[in-house]
Amino acid sequence: MTLRAQLDALPIPILQAPMVGASSFEMALAVSKAGGMGHLAGGAMAPEAIESAVAAMRARTDAPFGVNLLMAPRAQPDAAEVDRALARLAPWYAELGELLPAHPNEFAPDFESQLAAVVRAAPPVVSFTFGILTADQIDALHDAGTQVVGTATSVAEARAWAEVGADGICAQGFEAGGHRGHFLAEIEASLVGTMALTTLIGAAVDLPVIAAGGIMDGRGVAAALALGASAVQMGTAFLLADQASVSAPWRRSIQSVGDEPTRLTRAFTGRFARGIDNRFMRDLRAVETEVPAYPVQNRLTQALRAAASKADNPDMVSLWAGQGVGLARPGEAGDMIQAWWREAQEASAALQARVSR
Amino acid sequence: MTLRAQLDALPIPILQAPMVGASSFEMALAVSKAGGMGHLAGGAMAPEAIESAVAAMRARTDAPFGVNLLMAPRAQPDAAEVDRALARLAPWYAELGELLPAHPNEFAPDFESQLAAVVRAAPPVVSFTFGILTADQIDALHDAGTQVVGTATSVAEARAWAEVGADGICAQGFEAGGHRGHFLAEIEASLVGTMALTTLIGAAVDLPVIAAGGIMDGRGVAAALALGASAVQMGTAFLLADQASVSAPWRRSIQSVGDEPTRLTRAFTGRFARGIDNRFMRDLRAVETEVPAYPVQNRLTQALRAAASKADNPDMVSLWAGQGVGLARPGEAGDMIQAWWREAQEASAALQARVSR
Numbered sequence: 001m002t003l004r005a006q007l008d009a010l011p012i013p014i015l016q017a018p019m020v021g022a023s024s025f026e027m028a029l030a031v032s033k034a035g036g037m038g039h040l041a042g043g044a045m046a047p048e049a050i051e052s053a054v055a056a057m058r059a060r061t062d063a064p065f066g067v068n069l070l071m072a073p074r075a076q077p078d079a080a081e082v083d084r085a086l087a088r089l090a091p092w093y094a095e096l097g098e099l100l101p102a103h104p105n106e107f108a109p110d111f112e113s114q115l116a117a118v119v120r121a122a123p124p125v126v127s128f129t130f131g132i133l134t135a136d137q138i139d140a141l142h143d144a145g146t147q148v149v150g151t152a153t154s155v156a157e158a159r160a161w162a163e164v165g166a167d168g169i170c171a172q173g174f175e176a177g178g179h180r181g182h183f184l185a186e187i188e189a190s191l192v193g194t195m196a197l198t199t200l201i202g203a204a205v206d207l208p209v210i211a212a213g214g215i216m217d218g219r220g221v222a223a224a225l226a227l228g229a230s231a232v233q234m235g236t237a238f239l240l241a242d243q244a245s246v247s248a249p250w251r252r253s254i255q256s257v258g259d260e261p262t263r264l265t266r267a268f269t270g271r272f273a274r275g276i277d278n279r280f281m282r283d284l285r286a287v288e289t290e291v292p293a294y295p296v297q298n299r300l301t302q303a304l305r306a307a308a309s310k311a312d313n314p315d316m317v318s319l320w321a322g323q324g325v326g327l328a329r330p331g332e333a334g335d336m337i338q339a340w341w342r343e344a345q346e347a348s349a350a351l352q353a354r355v356s357r
Numbered sequence: 358m359t360l361r362a363q364l365d366a367l368p369i370p371i372l373q374a375p376m377v378g379a380s381s382f383e384m385a386l387a388v389s390k391a392g393g394m395g396h397l398a399g400g401a402m403a404p405e406a407i408e409s410a411v412a413a414m415r416a417r418t419d420a421p422f423g424v425n426l427l428m429a430p431r432a433q434p435d436a437a438e439v440d441r442a443l444a445r446l447a448p449w450y451a452e453l454g455e456l457l458p459a460h461p462n463e464f465a466p467d468f469e470s471q472l473a474a475v476v477r478a479a480p481p482v483v484s485f486t487f488g489i490l491t492a493d494q495i496d497a498l499h500d501a502g503t504q505v506v507g508t509a510t511s512v513a514e515a516r517a518w519a520e521v522g523a524d525g526i527c528a529q530g531f532e533a534g535g536h537r538g539h540f541l542a543e544i545e546a547s548l549v550g551t552m553a554l555t556t557l558i559g560a561a562v563d564l565p566v567i568a569a570g571g572i573m574d575g576r577g578v579a580a581a582l583a584l585g586a587s588a589v590q591m592g593t594a595f596l597l598a599d600q601a602s603v604s605a606p607w608r609r610s611i612q613s614v615g616d617e618p619t620r621l622t623r624a625f626t627g628r629f630a631r632g633i634d635n636r637f638m639r640d641l642r643a644v645e646t647e648v649p650a651y652p653v654q655n656r657l658t659q660a661l662r663a664a665a666s667k668a669d670n671p672d673m674v675s676l677w678a679g680q681g682v683g684l685a686r687p688g689e690a691g692d693m694i695q696a697w698w699r700e701a702q703e704a705s706a707a708l709q710a711r712v713s714r
Contacts, residue, residue, distance in 0.1 A: 013711070155683070156618040174531050175550035192618050193532035193550035195580065196571030196680035203684060204616070214553030223552065223580035224709055226704045248710035259561070261510040261549050326558060328513070345712045347583045352709045354370075354582055356703045 003167035011035030017235030018068035027243035034334030044072035047117035054121035071131030078083035108295035173213025177322030192254020216324035234323035247312035270297030360524035368392030373423030384600035391691030394560030400427035402473035411478035428488030465652035508538035530570025534679030564612035576701020593679035606671035627654030
């Protein structure tokens with residue numbers, strides 16, 4: 001079965017975005033069981049953990065689900081660069097009464113090992129962010145029976161994924177929260193609004209498009225499907241779900257966000273990501289292009305963010321969220337997608353009435 | 358009749374964006390006659406020209422139409438600032454064999470006089486960009502029988518327009534071509550994708566929303582209506598229309614645009630605007646925040662851009678276009694909106710089939 005057929009067969013064409021640090025196994029399971037497609041955030045998981053999570057999903061549901069991997073480059077920063085980055089972070093660690101971390105030996109899980117684990121586990125779908133696979137890697141996934149989704153922030157990236165044999169494209173619009181998935185051009189050439197990006201990618205490649213970014217409710221789902229998307233991927237809309245693993249200060253920041261749009265920042269991780277503005281982002285804005293590239297800076301701020309979360313201090317937590325965050329609502333993840341689908345049906349009926357006059 | 362009722366009564370809820378320098382009287386007339394709502398680009402017109410254009414529209418059609426004004430601040434730059442700006446432009450004028458212009462006496466048409474002309478002419482609708490009216494100014498327009506649309510790039514701007522009594526909001530998403538309409542916050546806080554912005558503004562204010570940015574065809578129209586918009590405003594999609602007043606190098610750049618996303622630039626006019634990247638934008642990128650604010654820089658580059666257009670040289674022409682420009686197609690403006698409406702009907706039927714399973 002093609003990915004397009006698989007998405008068309010979903011009772012509810014809503015994919016839950018993987019969201020390292022915000023989603024959970026329970027969230028992915030609830031979404032798949034309710035008729036959507038849950039995603040395990042494999043990016044931060046050890047290979048064995050990926051295999052056991054996939055096995056656990058299989059044991060709990062016959063519904064399709066996905067795994068997402070982050071294609072972090074292998075980082076080998078020199079000691080001086082790490083020293084400079086740690087020196088910049090020292091006052092922040094000190095403010096929390098935390099010791100500055102030692103030089104890490106590893107900066108991110110090894111992607112090749114994670115990929116091998118996914119091939120062995122053979123989940124129905126796997127999506128990739130921050131880079132692009134080779135045709136051989138995609139062949140191995142296909143041989144295992146796994147459909148491959150590539151994340152694209154531009155038409156050029158969608159074409160590149162089509163070229164290597166991906167089965168579908170996740171079109172990550174400008175509105176999307178968390179990390180930007182660009183891998184071909186610099187950030188400025190990798191920011192296209194969801195409305196335009198979904199349309200442009202749909203016209204450029206003959207693959208099913210999964211629209212992501214700024215979709216917060218059933219109206220957004222209906223809109224993306226009207227644009228020609230085969231499904232949507234929603235992340236920010238799940239941040240207040242019962243099954244979210246969002247820390248207390250992050251959750252509170254979402255609940256009190258007001259009208260201010262979110263911001264892109266490179267300060268937390270060395271890769272541009274969208275979140276609710278806070279003191280760390282503001283204070284480092286002037287130097288954010290100088291911090292080490294992902295995953296180095298990400299690793300160096302991990303203990304800081306964990307300590308801040310524990311201290312219930314939102315100033316130093318990465319408050320990832322998309323532009324629609326003001327519309328995030330609490331609820332049970334499975335109930336949420338069913339409510340959004342009813343809203344999508346209402347929006348569709350209203351649209352049909354308007355265009356039929 | 359409220360603006361919402363007026364938009365609901367349109368045979369085709371598509372507004373043609375005003376687009377100084379790209380639209381025409383004939384384009385606005387064709388769109389209104391075909392069932393949409395044309396807009397006269399009043400921003401660059403003298404007060405008398407606005408009055409006569411409105412009278413000419415009235416004489417040619419009973420259908421509703423709009424006028425747009427740009428709320429340019431009154432510019433009184435000191436001579437040294439103008440000298441510096443001209444010095445920066447001197448090599449560009451020289452390259453075209455043009456004399457550097459003298460210090461202008463006026464930098465933009467007087468907004469108060471334009472507004473008075475609109476009150477006298479009393480078109481069905483008037484929209485405003487770059488600023489916000491006072492409640493008294495809106496009262497005067499209402500007394501004349503004119504509906505007022507305010508352009509908003511953020512939820513805060515939409516609330517501000519609702520506060521002073523506007524009848525509707527044009528939600529200008531990140532994708533939109535030409536000038537950004539922000540007037541409350543700096544540019545970074547005024548960039549929200551159309552998908553998110555339409556949803557957020559619809560939830561924040563009890564006014565009809567006109568969605569703009571990245572809408573290139575009937576699927577986009579259907580998507581925006583599904584999001585809850587009362588109508589859409591399309592600009593870039595009209596750039597290759599028979600009635601467009603787009604110069605030859607601009608038109609050629611649109612036809613050969615490829616996959617590269619457009620860029621925001623402040624270099625041409627002193628106000629951020631989106632267009633196809635060219636040499637002038639690239640070379641001035643590093644200093645674009647230093648050029649005088651709109652309308653000063655706009656006025657100082659006018660002769661340069663006119664000369665470049667005449668010389669068929671795209672390097673120094675402001676190639677305004679939105680992120681969907683790769684999908685712009687030629688055609689007669691009235692036929693175009695009717696074709697988009699048929700596409701919207703097809704998209705709606707397909708959506709209805711998907712959600713009804």
